Amino acid sequence: MAALALLWFLYLVRSVVALVLISIFLAVALGPAVDFFQRRRLPRAASILVVYGLIFLALFGIGLLIVPPVVEETTELVQNVPEYIDGARRNELIREYDDRYGVTARLQEQAANLPQRLGSAVATLQSVTVGVFSTLFQLVTVLVITLFLLLDGKSIAGFLFKQLEPEHERRARTIAANIYKAVGGYVTGAFALALLAGTITFVVLTALGVPFAVPLAVLMAFLDLIPLVGAPVAGTIIALIAAFQNFPTTLIVWGIFFLIYQQLENNVLQPFVYKRTVSLAPLLVIIAVLIGATLLGVLGALLAIPVAAAVQILVKDFWYFRSHPGGDQGADHTDPPGEAAELASGGDDAPESERAALSARGA
Numbered sequence: 001m002a003a004l005a006l007l008w009f010l011y012l013v014r015s016v017v018a019l020v021l022i023s024i025f026l027a028v029a030l031g032p033a034v035d036f037f038q039r040r041r042l043p044r045a046a047s048i049l050v051v052y053g054l055i056f057l058a059l060f061g062i063g064l065l066i067v068p069p070v071v072e073e074t075t076e077l078v079q080n081v082p083e084y085i086d087g088a089r090r091n092e093l094i095r096e097y098d099d100r101y102g103v104t105a106r107l108q109e110q111a112a113n114l115p116q117r118l119g120s121a122v123a124t125l126q127s128v129t130v131g132v133f134s135t136l137f138q139l140v141t142v143l144v145i146t147l148f149l150l151l152d153g154k155s156i157a158g159f160l161f162k163q164l165e166p167e168h169e170r171r172a173r174t175i176a177a178n179i180y181k182a183v184g185g186y187v188t189g190a191f192a193l194a195l196l197a198g199t200i201t202f203v204v205l206t207a208l209g210v211p212f213a214v215p216l217a218v219l220m221a222f223l224d225l226i227p228l229v230g231a232p233v234a235g236t237i238i239a240l241i242a243a244f245q246n247f248p249t250t251l252i253v254w255g256i257f258f259l260i261y262q263q264l265e266n267n268v269l270q271p272f273v274y275k276r277t278v279s280l281a282p283l284l285v286i287i288a289v290l291i292g293a294t295l296l297g298v299l300g301a302l303l304a305i306p307v308a309a310a311v312q313i314l315v316k317d318f319w320y321f322r323s324h325p326g327g328d329q330g331a332d333h334t335d336p337p338g339e340a341a342e343l344a345s346g347g348d349d350a351p352e353s354e355r356a357a358l359s360a361r362g363a
Contacts, residue, residue, distance in 0.1 A: 023142050025183070025303060027149035032184040034150055048150045052143075062218060069214045171317070178313050182278050183306040189273035190225055190305075193265065197224040197231065201238070204257050208250050210242050226301045227270065227285050231262060278309035 010017055030051055037047035149156075157176060161169050198221025205213040216238050223230035235258045242254045274280055280288070285305060292304030 019142055023145035023149060026146040027153055028180055028183045029187040032188060045151060048147060065214050066218055175313060175317050179310045182309045185277035186306055189277055193269055194221040194224040197221055208253060210245050227289060227305055229289060278305060280308055284308060
């Protein structure tokens, strides 16, 4: 009965629970960056502020890179659409289909109405902006909770571990350290791959003279964070835009580049990141992304792999202790570095008997 009451209570406050879970994930994801600055002898509070500042600067910089080119090139696109349509008829294949179906006449008719449609689009954008600002409170809440978790998360975790039986405390600390290591490592690797994909995309699109090179490169970097399915979606969108620029040469060049880069990323770079961090099979990656996208949309797809990695660590630990009832270690016997190692060993919060046992083992 008490369990049902608890589940009902959690259902009633599910929005709050979702914010807390997102904050926990962000704290674990940002933990390695905070640890990096703390190892440089910065106080932890100052390290957190530096990380937050870098994030805000990055978002501000992305905004500066995206908004001006989009406004400028959209205006230019609207003004030059009739010329693009006329230029398309120079291609023999397009001219043949145009003569048959009258595509150019319809496109020119729609192009004449573009300014009015952009006006209605601006009104829609304003309503969307109001909706975005309505969620500002939730964003601030998540950032504040994440800040306190980064600042006091170790102490909170230590307090919770102390509530367990001594034989379970070491096991819980090891699981937490392995999850911290896997999620932190995955986030670092995923952002590195996304940055690489976005940078290379910008270089190629600029060389090909494709419009909206900066926004499209940012789109590629963002969708590349969604494993296996994100980059193909971005590549298809870019291909559709590239088709209007010197067809079919630009489209062919982009297609060849994208196929080569995808092979390199899928077969070399991503397996290297996954193997060293989450060790998830490609099938599990796809299933996790689909489940995450179904539950939480784009956010769920982004969180799917770290959550799946945490579940995998828990399942491995369960099976290890089921097959080794007398064991005193978790399923992953590697020694996690940095803060994760301190979390696993208990640091100053570990029981005296445990610290003595660890010292004896080290001797």
